Amino acid sequence: MAGYVLARTDFPGKEIWLGLVGVTLFLPHGYTIIPVFDLIQRLHLLNTLWSVVIVQSAGGMVFGTFLFMGYFTTIDRGLEDAARVDGANFHQIFWRIMLPLSGPMLATVGLFACINAWNSFFIPLVFTLSRPELHTLSVGMFNFIGQNSTAWTLVCAGSVITLLPIVLIFVVLQRFFINGLAGAVKQ
Numbered sequence: 001m002a003g004y005v006l007a008r009t010d011f012p013g014k015e016i017w018l019g020l021v022g023v024t025l026f027l028p029h030g031y032t033i034i035p036v037f038d039l040i041q042r043l044h045l046l047n048t049l050w051s052v053v054i055v056q057s058a059g060g061m062v063f064g065t066f067l068f069m070g071y072f073t074t075i076d077r078g079l080e081d082a083a084r085v086d087g088a089n090f091h092q093i094f095w096r097i098m099l100p101l102s103g104p105m106l107a108t109v110g111l112f113a114c115i116n117a118w119n120s121f122f123i124p125l126v127f128t129l130s131r132p133e134l135h136t137l138s139v140g141m142f143n144f145i146g147q148n149s150t151a152w153t154l155v156c157a158g159s160v161i162t163l164l165p166i167v168l169i170f171v172v173l174q175r176f177f178i179n180g181l182a183g184a185v186k187q
Contacts, residue, residue: 002061003068004094008080024062029122040127049134051127056117064109071105072098107176111169118166137162 006018036055037046045051075098083093121138128134141158144151 001094002065003070004072004098006065006069007072008077021062022066025066029059033122033126037126047128047131047134049128052117052124052134052136055123055127056120057113059123060109060113060116063112067109067112068102068105071102075101104176107173111173111176114169115166118162 006014040046040051040055045054079097079101080093083097088096118136119138120136121142124134124136125139125142128136128139137158141155141162144154144158
């Protein structure tokens with residue numbers, strides 16, 4: 001929704017807001033982990049899978065917003081004008097016309113979010129530290145690396161096992177992924 005608003009409306013300070021939000025794309029998780037950890041702790045979600053889900057989802061929103069903004073700028077404004085003539089308001093245009101047209105971008109953002117969450121190491125480690133049964137595969141594989149020895153066969157096997165789901169998801173969604181990226185970049 002934010003990508004649609006940014007692509008289709010003009011408001012005072014839009015460029016400044018875009019710049020400030022864009023800067024957050026370049027902040028590593030390490031710089032923002034303390035306030036996020038404090039928030040999750042105050043919500044009593046620490047050491048739950050919900051903490052990992054919420055933090056991972058929130059972390060990808062800025063990137064998804066920019067992808068959607070690029071995608072919605074490529075859609076012809078004539079569709080919106082025709083809907084307005086038929087009596088549709090801003091929200092109806094979004095929900096009934098623009099969102100159904102953004103299927104390839106939804107799949108693309110979903111794929112990026114899935115890959116990011118699957119490959120994440122730092123966030124699951126921090127938010128499930130005292131409950132090893134909640135660790136993700138990437139955090140669990142870290143246990144194969146010891147101070148004096150490393151079980152390389154287990155690390156290699158674990159790497160292949162953790163890679164397979166992402167490859168399968170990409171194969172299933174590659175058509176949407178390519179269409180979504182092509183739609184977000186063309187002018």
